[in-house]
Amino acid sequence: MKLDVKDIFEKKEEFEGKEIVLEGWIRNHRKQKDFGFIDFNDGTYFTSVQVVYDNKLEDFEMIQKLKIGSAIKVVGKVIKSIGGGQEFEIETKEITLVGDCPLDYPIQPKRHTREFLREEAYLRPRTNLFNAVFRVRSVAAYAIHKYFNDNNYVYFHAPIITASDCEGAGQMFQVTTLDLEKVAKSGKVEYDKDFFGKQAALTVSGQLEGETFALAYKKIYTFGPTFRAENSNTKTHASEFWMIEPEVAFCDLEGDMDIMEDMLKYVVKYVLDNCQKEMKFFDSFVEKGLIDKLEKLINSKFTRIDHEEVISILKKADVKWEFIPEYGQDIAKEHEKYITEYFDGPVFIKNWPKDIKAFYMKQNEGGKTVAAVDLEVPGAGELMGGSQREDDYDKLITRMNEMNVPSEGLEWYLNLRRFGGCPHSGFGMGFERLIIYLTGVDNIRDVIPYPRTPKNCEY
Amino acid sequence: MKLDVKDIFEKKEEFEGKEIVLEGWIRNHRKQKDFGFIDFNDGTYFTSVQVVYDNKLEDFEMIQKLKIGSAIKVVGKVIKSIGGGQEFEIETKEITLVGDCPLDYPIQPKRHTREFLREEAYLRPRTNLFNAVFRVRSVAAYAIHKYFNDNNYVYFHAPIITASDCEGAGQMFQVTTLDLEKVAKSGKVEYDKDFFGKQAALTVSGQLEGETFALAYKKIYTFGPTFRAENSNTKTHASEFWMIEPEVAFCDLEGDMDIMEDMLKYVVKYVLDNCQKEMKFFDSFVEKGLIDKLEKLINSKFTRIDHEEVISILKKADVKWEFIPEYGQDIAKEHEKYITEYFDGPVFIKNWPKDIKAFYMKQNEGGKTVAAVDLEVPGAGELMGGSQREDDYDKLITRMNEMNVPSEGLEWYLNLRRFGGCPHSGFGMGFERLIIYLTGVDNIRDVIPYPRTPKNCEY
Numbered sequence: 001m002k003l004d005v006k007d008i009f010e011k012k013e014e015f016e017g018k019e020i021v022l023e024g025w026i027r028n029h030r031k032q033k034d035f036g037f038i039d040f041n042d043g044t045y046f047t048s049v050q051v052v053y054d055n056k057l058e059d060f061e062m063i064q065k066l067k068i069g070s071a072i073k074v075v076g077k078v079i080k081s082i083g084g085g086q087e088f089e090i091e092t093k094e095i096t097l098v099g100d101c102p103l104d105y106p107i108q109p110k111r112h113t114r115e116f117l118r119e120e121a122y123l124r125p126r127t128n129l130f131n132a133v134f135r136v137r138s139v140a141a142y143a144i145h146k147y148f149n150d151n152n153y154v155y156f157h158a159p160i161i162t163a164s165d166c167e168g169a170g171q172m173f174q175v176t177t178l179d180l181e182k183v184a185k186s187g188k189v190e191y192d193k194d195f196f197g198k199q200a201a202l203t204v205s206g207q208l209e210g211e212t213f214a215l216a217y218k219k220i221y222t223f224g225p226t227f228r229a230e231n232s233n234t235k236t237h238a239s240e241f242w243m244i245e246p247e248v249a250f251c252d253l254e255g256d257m258d259i260m261e262d263m264l265k266y267v268v269k270y271v272l273d274n275c276q277k278e279m280k281f282f283d284s285f286v287e288k289g290l291i292d293k294l295e296k297l298i299n300s301k302f303t304r305i306d307h308e309e310v311i312s313i314l315k316k317a318d319v320k321w322e323f324i325p326e327y328g329q330d331i332a333k334e335h336e337k338y339i340t341e342y343f344d345g346p347v348f349i350k351n352w353p354k355d356i357k358a359f360y361m362k363q364n365e366g367g368k369t370v371a372a373v374d375l376e377v378p379g380a381g382e383l384m385g386g387s388q389r390e391d392d393y394d395k396l397i398t399r400m401n402e403m404n405v406p407s408e409g410l411e412w413y414l415n416l417r418r419f420g421g422c423p424h425s426g427f428g429m430g431f432e433r434l435i436i437y438l439t440g441v442d443n444i445r446d447v448i449p450y451p452r453t454p455k456n457c458e459y
Numbered sequence: 460m461k462l463d464v465k466d467i468f469e470k471k472e473e474f475e476g477k478e479i480v481l482e483g484w485i486r487n488h489r490k491q492k493d494f495g496f497i498d499f500n501d502g503t504y505f506t507s508v509q510v511v512y513d514n515k516l517e518d519f520e521m522i523q524k525l526k527i528g529s530a531i532k533v534v535g536k537v538i539k540s541i542g543g544g545q546e547f548e549i550e551t552k553e554i555t556l557v558g559d560c561p562l563d564y565p566i567q568p569k570r571h572t573r574e575f576l577r578e579e580a581y582l583r584p585r586t587n588l589f590n591a592v593f594r595v596r597s598v599a600a601y602a603i604h605k606y607f608n609d610n611n612y613v614y615f616h617a618p619i620i621t622a623s624d625c626e627g628a629g630q631m632f633q634v635t636t637l638d639l640e641k642v643a644k645s646g647k648v649e650y651d652k653d654f655f656g657k658q659a660a661l662t663v664s665g666q667l668e669g670e671t672f673a674l675a676y677k678k679i680y681t682f683g684p685t686f687r688a689e690n691s692n693t694k695t696h697a698s699e700f701w702m703i704e705p706e707v708a709f710c711d712l713e714g715d716m717d718i719m720e721d722m723l724k725y726v727v728k729y730v731l732d733n734c735q736k737e738m739k740f741f742d743s744f745v746e747k748g749l750i751d752k753l754e755k756l757i758n759s760k761f762t763r764i765d766h767e768e769v770i771s772i773l774k775k776a777d778v779k780w781e782f783i784p785e786y787g788q789d790i791a792k793e794h795e796k797y798i799t800e801y802f803d804g805p806v807f808i809k810n811w812p813k814d815i816k817a818f819y820m821k822q823n824e825g826g827k828t829v830a831a832v833d834l835e836v837p838g839a840g841e842l843m844g845g846s847q848r849e850d851d852y853d854k855l856i857t858r859m860n861e862m863n864v865p866s867e868g869l870e871w872y873l874n875l876r877r878f879g880g881c882p883h884s885g886f887g888m889g890f891e892r893l894i895i896y897l898t899g900v901d902n903i904r905d906v907i908p909y910p911r912t913p914k915n916c917e918y
Contacts, residue, residue, distance in 0.1 A: 004611050004677070004678075006611050023708070023709035023881070026879075042677050043676035043677040043678075043708075044611045044677055044678065069878050069879045070879050071879040071880060071881040098880075098881045098882075099850070099879050099880035099881045100879075101877070102877065102878075105878050105879075107878075122668075122671040122874075122875075123671075123675075125671070125676065126675045131675065131676075134615070134672070134676075135613055137614075138612075138613040138614040138615070141604075142608045142614065145601055146605075149601045152466075152503045154502075154594055154597040155596075155597040155600050156597070156908060157596070157907070158908070159699065159908070159909040159911065159918060160699055161632070161686075161698070161699055161911050161916060162918070163916040164918060173620070173635065173636060173654070174634070174635050174637075175632045175633070175634060175661065176632065176633050176635065176639070177632060177633065178639070180633070180635070180639070180642055180648040181648055183639055183642050183643050183648075184642050184645070184647050184648050185646070186643070187643050187644070187646065189639040189642075189643050195632065195690075195698070195913060195914075196911070196913070196914060196915065196916035197914040197915075197916075200916050202620075209581075209908070209909060212582075213584055213593070213908065215585075216502050216582075216584035216585045216590065217502035217503065217584065217590075217593075217594070218463070218482075218501050218502040219503065224683070224684065225616075225619045225683065225684065227619075231654075239620070239654070240618065240619055240620055242616060249482070249530075250483075250530075250532075250557070391558070412581040412918065415581075416581075417558075418560070418561065419528050419560050419561075419564050419566075419582070420485075420528045420529050420559075420560045420564075421530060421558035422482070422557045422558045448616070449617070449618070449668065449672065450617075450618040450668060452618065452620050455654075455655060455656040456655065456656075457620060457621065457622040457655035457657065457659050459621070459623060459668055459671075459871065
């Protein structure tokens with residue numbers, strides 16, 4: 001019976017004493033004179049299973065020569081482990097070499113730096129660290145889909161190539177089928193001959209399109225790639241990243257925060273429950289106290305506080321700030337950190353000065369602030385940002401004019417306010433930020449399989 | 460208690476006699492002298508719920524003026540319906556207008572053509588047809604994630620922007636931050652100044668990168684957008700579409716077909732079970748016999764037959780072909796149709812002539828064919844395509860040379876054959892093809908929220 005290693009770990013009792021077949025790779029190989037141990041991993045489970053063999057096997061000599069990284073097939077019996085360190089092991093009946101691996105194989109059972117592994121990105125999921133990271137990524141993605149599905153949301157595929165919002169958006173990637181050599185030679189750019197007959201670019205957000213579906217299905221979410229052509233080389237910026245953008249009709253800012261809090265707790269709990277080995281590994285080797293941090297989040301009530309009050313708290317604080325906190329201004333990383341420590345938990349900062357926020361956010365009474373919110377979490381800073389959307393047609397178009405957002409091409413967006421409009425809200429969560437928060441792995445390059453950053457587009 | 464309409468339909472008993480609050484939109488409004496009926500839909504369920512009100516309400520006159528498309532809030536009681544056509548209805552206690560809608564609102568309770576609705580794509584999910592299509596799309600996506608998650612697959616996010624396979628690939632979209640006007644003016648293209656320091660494009664497939672993860676996790680799948688800059692205006696081509704690409708280590712072509720068959724049956728069954736109203740609607744108004752077709756698929760054993768045998772059958776057939784079937788050649792749509800009718804069910808056509816297939820497919824003994832497979836389903840033609848991958852380093856590189864595929868830049872791909880390589884297989888399924896098959900809606904423009912096709916990139 002062919003099995004995944006995961007099945008054995010999760011149903012030990014069922015398979016004990018049974019003959020099984022496993023296919024996977026050699027992570028490590030310790031040889032004694034008359035017997036040997038193979039750390040066998042097939043990728044379906046974090047922990048390797050120990051495969052034990054001895055010289056009674058016909059192929060003993062061949063087996064002893066098997067190298068790390070090789071693909072093998074093992075026929076054996078699941079037995080209680082005699083040695084310490086594992087509950088069960090595989091007593092070998094037969095081992096077949098499926099695919100050899102040379103001695104210069106880069107992934108050896110020793111510590112490799114993350115920088116080295118970034119250079120060998122296609123092999124890094126074969127290491128404990130990255131195997132754990134990308135499994136958590138997969139499980140977290142599933143948790144997100146499950147959360148929204150179970151709560152009656154429709155999954156909306158926002159367009160990736162877009163012609164909205166193109167003009168003058170310097171941080172967008174242009175998409176074209178024009179032959180650039182010909183453009184250079186002819187001396188002119190003929191967009192009427194481009195694939196779409198006009199300038200097109202990669203989306204930076206599916207929100208505006210998401211609103212159109214929220215006003216049909218009430219509750220929708222996107223989960224797809226988004227792009228920023230920002231020329232910044234930091235630990236938290238990638239040019240291509242995945243984003244989750246829920247949008248909900250008949251929902252105000254308070255309701256929006258309810259969803260943000262509920263969803264985050266659900267996903268964190270789901271990952272803790274379904275990636276126990278991986279999370280223990282991160283807790284031991286990447287971020288001490290990680291599991292405590294996450295469990296505390298699940299059990300905390302998130303603080304909700306106005307931006308103005310936050311500034312007051314920061315101003316009163318006995319701290320020498322690098323950036324002086326100011327009413328009407330954005331807050332800096334040091335302020336985010338202080339405020340989550342001050343409240344000892346996640347903090348929703350809401351009702352931001354309108355001049356530092358986007359045109360589509362709902363203007364609060366008084367005309368100074370908008371119904372925007374950022375969620376700050378201890379140890380990670382901003383994890384999500386959202387807002388109630390301006391649903392008043394006149395206020396929206398006035399604001400667009402003030403901010404020089406052309407309404408041409410956005411008539412459909414404006415019309416959502418005319419055709420059965422309603423209060424509606426949404427938020428965005430960068431998926432990689434979540435994975436960084438969940439794993440403690442602090443460089444975005446290490447939580448995306450093949451990261452794209454300035455001057456870097458390998459694979 | 461605020462509810463989704465879906466909750467009431469699914470738990471009628473629980474809510475009967477209870478006072479509830481609903482928020483949503485008026486789909487239709489029939490007025491009598493002393494009472495009226497509102498077809499109320501909040502988007503969470505296909506069927507509208509009937510809201511009944513009479514002149515005992517204080518706001519009776521205001522309510523009678525409510526227009527189609529308006530957003531309203533209803534406070535009322537769930538009661539057994541007196542009239543026919545529905546099991547229950549809402550007895551109104553209070554109706555509040557949330558967002559008005561003008562009389563020239565394009566979506567009226569009458570038949571609109573799909574062409575008209577394509578022009579108003581942002582409003583079309585408010586119609587029965589598109590509401591059903593995009594809900595099925597969402598549910599099918601969830602079913603796919605659930606299937607792979609439940610079977611120990613890791614969800615792999617393949618890169619969207621890629622520098623592999625760029626040179627000379629005429630059907631790819633180029634991604635750039637070069638200012639085209641400046642390129643035209645300067646007369647030269649300086650890729651070293653482009654964002655990635657070289658030419659980059661949108662991915663046409665995540666398979667090659669997927670293989671790297673399959674050789675770490677054994678079972679992975681991608682589910683993300685892919686792109687073709689193909690200048691063809693047909694019902695089945697879009698420039699941006701979503702694709703599912705599973706890849707499995709230690710899996711040969713037979714195993715690949717097992718997965719394809721199992722996954723498809725699972726997804727079809729999941730959608731039939733979870734979108735009953737929508738599927739009945741399609742069966743009645745879009746494709747008569749749709750549900751029978753799908754149930755038959757679930758209960759059939761898919762035929763598996765070699766390409767060569769298919770050609771023999773086609774040659775023997777008493778049919779005047781437009782395209783004469785030939786050994787060693789591809790087959791045409793008319794042949795696909797004939798062969799699924801011949802076997803009265805889905806057919807896996809396998810072992811294709813190698814010269815019409817991709818370089819990475821496993822060469823069969825004899826050197827004439829490769830271990831490729833296409834799944835043909837009745838009424839839709841090709842739904843998936845897959846292959847066992849060439850895992851022999853020497854054969855692979857020889858084939859790449861023969862087909863002029865440069866190995867430069869693909870060293871990592873080749874190395875997968877050196878570092879613990881193993882038989883592995885995978886397939887691709889165009890998500891929109893699946894939705895077309897599931898709904899009977901036969902134009903790809905009608906199963907993607909905002910389709911991108913030549914000269915068309917709206918929203």
